[in-house]
Amino acid sequence: MFITDQHRSQIRSHLDVMDRQSAILRTLQSHSQEEFQAQPVLQAAAERALHIALECLTDIGNLIIDALIMRDPASYEDIFLILTEEGVFEKGFADHFIDAVRFRKLLAHDYRELSTDGVYAMVQAHATDFDTIKSSIASYVSLT
Numbered sequence: 001m002f003i004t005d006q007h008r009s010q011i012r013s014h015l016d017v018m019d020r021q022s023a024i025l026r027t028l029q030s031h032s033q034e035e036f037q038a039q040p041v042l043q044a045a046a047e048r049a050l051h052i053a054l055e056c057l058t059d060i061g062n063l064i065i066d067a068l069i070m071r072d073p074a075s076y077e078d079i080f081l082i083l084t085e086e087g088v089f090e091k092g093f094a095d096h097f098i099d100a101v102r103f104r105k106l107l108a109h110d111y112r113e114l115s116t117d118g119v120y121a122m123v124q125a126h127a128t129d130f131d132t133i134k135s136s137i138a139s140y141v142s143l144t
Helices: 005-029 033-038 040-067 076-085 091-108 116-126 129-140
Strands: none
Touching (some): 005 040, 040 129, 091 129
């Protein structure tokens, strides 16, 4: 199969949402850890922005995997690993970003185990990574 214009349109839409969440994460990245810990609204914004940005990645990944008939993913983490195997992301970036992909499970399912320090660390480590994700995906599927 191949990536159609309809796929590209859906991918663009997800990337637009990811962009908005990434902008929020970059804003949150500028706050000190003390400030972040003292303001529950900042924590909630970080959790939601991370969660939505990661969901966009998995949604895009599923679109690409289905359209190009790649192997079926066994998990959300596997979606990212398949995209890396197929050349969407460089191995070095994947090694760096995989902990953010794994963090999605905490955000979505194990939220009672979230720590403010853990969320802050994810924001600090990965807020700008979504720019790399966007450019890698856009290049791979030939978005103009």
